[in-house]
Amino acid sequence: MAVSSLSLSFISKPKFGVQSWASQSEPAAISAHGIPKCSINTSSTDEQKSVQSVSCKRRELVFGLGALSVNSFPISPVFAEEKPDNYEVFVDKVDGYSYYYPSDWREFDFRGHDSAFKDSHLQLQNVRLSFIPTNKTDIHDIGPMDEVVANLINNVYSAPTQVADLLNMQERNIDGRNYCTFEYVLTSPNFARAAFATIAIGNGRYYTLIVGANERRWRKYRNQLKVVADSFKVFDMI
Template identity: 70%
Template sequence: MASPPPPPMTLLSAKSSSNRLSFLFIIYQLGLPLSTTTSTTTTRRLFSPPNFITCSVVRKTSNRRSLLLGGLLAPTFLSFPPLNNPLLAQEIPKNYEVFVDAEDGYSYFYPSDWRNFEFRGHDSAFKDRYLQLQNVRLSFVPTTKTDIHDMGSIQEVVQHLLKHVYSAPTQKPTIFDMQERTVDGKNYYTFEYALTSRNFSRAAFATIAIANGRYYTLIVGANERRWKKVRNTLKVVANSFKVLDI
């Protein structure tokens, strides 16, 4: 016997926040397909222009599901968040999309013309379609610490990372800026730096945080020759990184 057809999708106006929440419930109830295909994306247009939201599901090899939304951020389909979750009300800047990994507990923005790719040793990564060295990637490792302040002051942590972790013996590290921020009770260190060698120089922002028993690192950077041109664009990515409770 053939299985019954799926329920019809209700079209909603994207203008009001209440209708946006209704939209999220409908998508949550319908569910989206999950497969183990590596780095593929399914896109569904849910509204007619000009008021539409594009929803893409990234299928990862670890059989996990992460959500990208243009115009509105929904943290997960696997465990729908409470209505007062601040992520639901977060607007995505123009020309950016958002990547959310609810299972591993983080989210960040990335330029909308970038593409996801596999970066060895990292949980997620996106790059410029033409300039591969212009990219963002995120990794995490287990830790017994509960807050980034447990690692030390921002000056101590950044200097240690650039001298002993990020730079090779042939590279000279330079720190341009360091900033601390607190969002929803979570603390973050963000710093701007460059690694210079005889043949190549790269500049980047890094944002680090601790949550869920994990030490998260997001790095977004580019060739230093393009840094002045792309710096402000990449700073949005670095400042958008958030850890989520899991």
């Protein structure tokens, strides 16, 4: 299996050239070095300013100063021939995809998703996979990846009351198919959730895998969940 990887050392400021799939929210500010800026929009309501302020404080608490560097965002060992210990493999031959999930997680129904697994005790620590029809053949056909990802976290994944922050983004090619994995945080006034998302296109479908946990557990389980995000593969349906 041929694998090549491109890790972006910076993420340009989103231009939002991609059509929105939901109501727009305030875009996350990204510095020239890929570090989310803790800035408050002066035109926001008092409630929105409060959410943005909480987001800044929590990011500094959980992630330290700025976003994680690209050097700490390596490809996991899931591309080896053998499955890592303490993981199981989910394969959907009908819909043409597979991924790893922790062995102690259990399958559950997640509305609007094709498959999902969650921690036995913490429902918010989970992985889920969804797809929609598309006439595109590659993720780059959608648009520049920085714009595509910014649109997803601001207009699709986040609710109007949440502040979305992009922390990192990585592109890679596996057996001729392009994938993009990105790390982000969604912050509400009283809650924050961090996640990895991996997107890919194949079989006339636009696939999205999301694996995440609440803010409190992210630092401890981030590397474990990164293995899940990196393991996602699309294969041609027979």
